[in-house]
């Protein structure tokens with residue numbers, strides 16, 4: 001492998017600000033909706049939890065929470081080299097009539113979101129689905145866009161965007177790891 | 182291709198940890214592999230069983246779309262075959278059941294031929310049931326597909342063992358330290374052997390109970406105890422599994438009569454009262470009501486027999502999913 | 509064939525005369541003409557045997573050649589060739605062919621087929637009972653006169669003790685040179701062994717295969733020792749496999765009962781732990797036993813309780829061995845691996861002296877079945893086996909001359925190889 005260049009995009013405070021902005025935005029725009037946050041495994045889960053806390057604080061409502069593992073809906077299972085472990089999915093509420101905020105850390109090709117939409121629709125028919133991501137790094141392979149995002153950045157397709165949450169990784173940080181070819 | 186897997190980075194960090202391409206016996210699995218299967222099964226169960234309020238209107242997932250799973254049953258078994266079929270279908274695999282007439286396969290040549298013919302039609306996973314111990318192992322050395330042992334002779338029935346363990350884990354939270362009584366015809370039981378390996382690997386104790394003619398001494402090993410008297414074994418049991426007793430064993434003088442068997446080893450209400458309050462009752466089915474187990478017990482609150490059936494599908498989905506990763 | 513051959517400077521091992529010396533052996537007209545130091549080799553074909561062992565021709569007293577009836581597994585010719593390549597100058601073939609060797613015609617057929625093949629000598633063993641069904645005796649005296657060297661229902665046990673008694677008594681009255689016709693017994697209680705696939709024990713319990721308890725052998729051997737004591741017949745126990753059977757035979761011999769015994773290379777070398785994996789090459793009857801049994805068999809050979817090594821060479825096609833374990837036939841081939849396997853297990857490890865090992869492979873079987881051969885002496889037929897004890901190799905099925913490849917030794921590493929087999933002076937050079 002070549003030498004990697006790492007650049008920190010957001011530190012703890014930067015992340016807090018970005019998440020706060022998204023949370024406020026959702027609270028304002030979806031105030032009257034029956035909403036549920038569904039985090040996509042793995043980093044979408046702590047992200048969704050933080051958004052729901054902001055939402056609760058700003059609206060005095062407790063939104064439903066869920067987590068979704070999209071492994072069984074991946075479209076590349078016939079090609080992967082490392083067979084993925086199935087992680088926990090937990091949606092303990094009826095999706096019918098709800099406005100669901102799908103939450104993930106990074107939006108890249110859009111394939112994870114496609115899988116999540118399919119998975120979600122197997123649970124039922126939500127009123128509406130919105131997408132919130134922390135980082136939109138471009139290079140979409142499907143017609144999917146985020147309704148809420150923390151930052152948009154220019155990347156090369158080979159770069160790796162690393163998002164860390166205190167809950168899963170022990171610290172808050174967004175980094176881009178560039179591959180020098 | 183790297184691009185997409187980057188997008189899926191959160192889940193591709195870990196990978197499937199089954200060491201073999203085949204599932205032949207729990208004896209060959211590590212503790213870690215067993216736990217991986219059980220944990221994956223827990224998620225698989227959610228695909229078709231409602232958890233609390235949440236309901237899935239679609240009881241399947243597309244994970245094995247385009248894969249072909251063949252049911253090759255040389256011995257009739259509706260229950261296991263249905264369970265595997267349902268598991269494969271809930272993973273969106275294509276399922277083919279091959280009817281094998283026993284007479285045409287008295288030659289092993291044709292067993293291997295049958296399987297090679299299936300492979301020529303591009304099947305991926307072959308689920309095999311055979312009356313002779315060792316047939317899945319034999320096939321696994323001869324073919325490219327993944328072989329899943331759905332029961333071979335008196336050797337092993339790994340998916341049954343795993344679903345028993347899953348059911349106990351669901352009930353008790355942890356397997357370690359539990360004492361499972363397996364009662365009846367241990368000698369001819371592939372279920373008993375799989376349970377013994379699986380449970381002892383996870384730190385449980387297994388007590389084999391039955392007339393000495395049906396309990397082979399050779400199975401005594403660390404974590405396994407042999408007892409001949411059910412009443413004195415029951416008080417220490419956390420779970421009791423009754424094995425189906427077969428008429429033909431009586432005819433070949435393993436025991437004198439069904440009546441005497443049932444008198445000593447049949448589980449009834451009075452006997453079960455000797456066990457701990459939390460003790461549950463398992464049975465791999467099909468049940469001989471009134472012989473090894475009374476209806477009252479089989480249908481009673483301590484019975485987890487129907488949970489076993491449900492969990493069977495989940496565990497088999499897990500097995501098929503994990504083996505697909507080795508294709 | 510008037511050519512003179514001189515086998516030069518080999519280690520000559522003759523158990524009959526306790527000879528163990530570096531000497532030359534000269535052969536003329538199919539007979540041993542001279543044994544001594546620095547023999548005149550002018551006008552002779554010289555075989556340099558430096559570093560090699562020169563032994564009386566090895567004799568395998570227990571093989572299955574499958575002809576007539578199962579020629580896809582082995583024929584008399586292919587089996588006799590396999591014997592030559594295994595260092596055997598003669599074999600005794602069991603009568604469980606199809607049809608069984610229970611008629612004078614069958615005995616004659618085998619002798620003629622072997623003669624026309626021209627490889628190792630083949631001595632037929634005839635059935636004790638018609639079709640080896642254990643019910644009525646064969647015409648034992650006529651069969652013996654025709655050339656049968658012994659009687660056996662190998663593969664089956666004569667379960668009716670009365671029939672067995674009659675057979676032993678009757679055989680006592682059949683002689684050559686004042687010696688009664690020997691009976692070779694496959695002694696395994698068929699009721700106890702019914703349905704059994706492998707040795708009964710921990711491994712059979714784990715594999716879920718029906719076991720053959722070791723007492724199935726000891727019970728049958730105990731019965732047959734009692735009958736031998738009663739009848740004074742010349743009783744030989746084939747393929748002894750258990751510790752307790754060795755002890756029974758040891759006690760019988762010490763009481764002066766006329767019993768002898770053989771052991772196979774696979775029972776000396778392997779145990780039932782080989783069966784983990786359900787490889788049908790290890791499905792053998794009597795089954796591979798425990799390590800304790802294996803050690804007792806080695807001990808039995810060492811102290812003379814067991815007299816001979818015999819292979820129980822049992823060829824089966826791949827198609828048959830590919831059957832599910834409980835449907836696959838019992839047996840392993842053994843002619844082409846017996847010398848290296850037994851050398852490695854017994855001599856290289858120091859259990860047997862070279863002379864004692866040679867005896868178990870040559871003199872002992874000849875004595876038990878009253879066969880010519882087994883000795884290196886001037887004037888005797890030149891049946892000679894020359895072994896290179898320094899060879900190390902892995903057993904590979906492609907090298908077998910046998911029509912069948914079902915060897916339980918494939919892939920294992922052994923030492924010592926037969927390099928020349930002389931049959932009545934005819935030299936087969938084996939390492940080309």
Ligand SMILES: [Zn+2]
Nearest residue numbers: 662663694746
């Ligand atoms: Zn035999």
